[in-house]
Amino acid sequence: MRLHDIVIHESDAARIDAILRRFLSDSNSSAALLIDRGGQPLAEAGTARTLDVGSVGALAAAAFSATAALAQLLGESEFSVLFHEGVKESMHVSTVDEQTILLAIFDDRTTIGMVRLFAREACASIGAVLEETRKRPKLVGVLATPLTAEETRRASDHRPA
Amino acid sequence: MSIINYAARVINFKIVYYGPGMAGKTANLQYIHRCLPGDNKGKMISLATGDDRTLFFDFLPVSAVGVRGFTTRFQLYTVPGQPHYNMTRKLVLRGVDGVVFVADSQWDRLREDVESLRNLDDNLREYGLDLATLPHVIQYNKRDLGSVAPLDYLEYLLNRGMRHVPFFEAVALEGNGVFDTLNTVSRMVLVKEFGQAQEVRS
Numbered sequence: 503m504r505l506h507d508i509v510i511h512e513s514d515a516a517r518i519d520a521i522l523r524r525f526l527s528d529s530n531s532s533a534a535l536l537i538d539r540g541g542q543p544l545a546e547a548g549t550a551r552t553l554d555v556g557s558v559g560a561l562a563a564a565a566f567s568a569t570a571a572l573a574q575l576l577g578e579s580e581f582s583v584l585f586h587e588g589v590k591e592s593m594h595v596s597t598v599d600e601q602t603i604l605l606a607i608f609d610d611r612t613t614i615g616m617v618r619l620f621a622r623e624a625c626a627s628i629g630a631v632l633e634e635t636r637k638r639p640k641l642v643g644v645l646a647t648p649l650t651a652e653e654t655r656r657a658s659d660h661r662p663a
Numbered sequence: 664m665s666i667i668n669y670a671a672r673v674i675n676f677k678i679v680y681y682g683p684g685m686a687g688k689t690a691n692l693q694y695i696h697r698c699l700p701g702d703n704k705g706k707m708i709s710l711a712t713g714d715d716r717t718l719f720f721d722f723l724p725v726s727a728v729g730v731r732g733f734t735t736r737f738q739l740y741t742v743p744g745q746p747h748y749n750m751t752r753k754l755v756l757r758g759v760d761g762v763v764f765v766a767d768s769q770w771d772r773l774r775e776d777v778e779s780l781r782n783l784d785d786n787l788r789e790y791g792l793d794l795a796t797l798p799h800v801i802q803y804n805k806r807d808l809g810s811v812a813p814l815d816y817l818e819y820l821l822n823r824g825m826r827h828v829p830f831f832e833a834v835a836l837e838g839n840g841v842f843d844t845l846n847t848v849s850r851m852v853l854v855k856e857f858g859q860a861q862e863v864r865s
Contacts, residue, residue: 505758505790508666515670540758541722542666542675542738556705560722560738564710567754568719640667641857644731648858656728657735658849660842662698 505601508538509640514631515545521627522547529620530612532591535605536598536628537563544602562605566595585614594618598625599632664758665856667733674735676852677758678845681783682765683775684716684744687804690835691765692723692739695845698838699725717743720755727849730857737849744779753786761852762787762799763844765835766821768811773820780821795825798851802844807834 510518522534526548533550537543541563543555550558570580584595594606594617604625606617649657666675680688689709696707703726710719721741729735742752764783766776784794803817812820814832822830829847833840 505664507664510666510668510670512670515668538666538758540664540677541740542677542758544666544668554706556724556736556738557708557722560708560720560740564719564754567757568751571750571754643669645667645733645857648860649730649853650860653730654850654853654857654859657730658846658853659727660695660699660703660725660737660845660849661727662838662842663700 505540506636507640508544508601508632509635509638510544511635511638511642514635514638517631518545518628519547521624521631525606525620525624528623529606529608529617531594531606531608531617533605533607534624535559535562535607537603537605539563539567539601539603548607550607558605562593562595563603566603583618587614594621596621596625599629602628602632604628665760665852672733674730674733674856675738676735676760676849676856677738677740678761678763678848678852679756679759680739680741680763680765681752681756681779682744683767683772683779686744686765686767686772686776686779687802687833687835688741688744688763688765689715689717689721690804691763691802691833691841691844692721692741694835694838694841695725695739696723698842703727716745717741718748719743719751725845730853735853737852739845744775746778746782749782749786752782753789756786756790759787759790759792760798760856761848762794762797763848764799764801764821765833766801766803766817768803768805768817768832769808770810770812773812773817776821798848798855800828800844800848800851801830802833802835802840803830804833804835804840806832806839807837 541560543559705724
């Protein structure tokens with residue numbers, strides 16, 4: 503499976519943000535996080551802004567990938583939804599497209615049924631936006647010209663304290 | 664497969680530390696996590712067994728200086744090295760931009776090194792990638808031990824692909840070679856992504 507690059511331009515980000523906010527409002531979820539299946543966060547809304555989205559993204563993508571691999575062992579193409587129920591907070595993860603997943607965090611102000619219903623709608627809408635982003639050029643504006651040796655050196659210079 | 668977000672002005676890269684079990688992949692990340700300044704690192708997550716063998720992966724986000732107003736984040740992952748965890752290794756490789764192959768320099772581990780490198784190549788091909796074009800470096804670890812193969816022999820064994828890639832001698836537990844390895848693979852990933860401007864000599 504060859505993966506596409508993911509590029510999110512300002513206009514795409516605004517559309518995705520609007521879909522996520524609408525999803526939060528419709529489903530009464532507290533947080534929504536759009537994640538690449540490789541573990542990298544793409545967009546967030548609601549209280550997701552207060553989370554360590556890097557860690558959440560890595561772990562949620564790993565859990566979803568592991569579940570998808572399990573599904574394949576059982577002869578399914580994948581399990582399209584993953585649900586973890588906690589005492590106060592619960593988590594719902596669903597498929598957006600081949601490369602991305604949507605994670606929702608919610609509590610007892612709503613139900614899994616509501617979250618599932620509106621997540622399905624949101625995933626379809628976000629999937630359509632992401633499909634459009636794939637047709638856009640990857641490197642534009644200030645990133646359109648190659649880096650100088652000095653820029654590359656500085657951006658790759660990790661140093662111990 | 665980098666991710667560029669023009670709205671958040673963030674560029675994310677994924678670098679995977681690959682190699683046989685007990686070669687020192689986790690030790691690399693632990694040293695980086697211990698030594699990087701707080702502003703340049705996130706939380707390190709290790710999904711390990713009770714006896715500290717990697718079960719799924721270790722994860723550590725790091726960053727250096729940004730590029731043209733964009734924050735560049737390198738998400739570092741390790742894989743479990745033991746042969747029977749291949750499904751897991753394949754999952755972790757998804758979306759990889761660069762690989763550090765951590766080899767165990769000891770004579771009695773060379774067979775595992777070779778098998779792991781072959782396994783890496785096989786797994787990359789499932790994502791349409793291959794070692795001939797993917798940015799990667801080799802780290803010959805545990806150089807402080809007595810029973811290690813000479814560098815020339817390791818190079819002959821593990822660095823004989825279509826292109827000769829950068830390699831480093833290391834003692835990851837003490838940090839020797841760890842940052843040289845990370846910085847070189849980071850640089851290769853950046854050059855692959857953005858290209859490198861030719862310097863004009865006057």
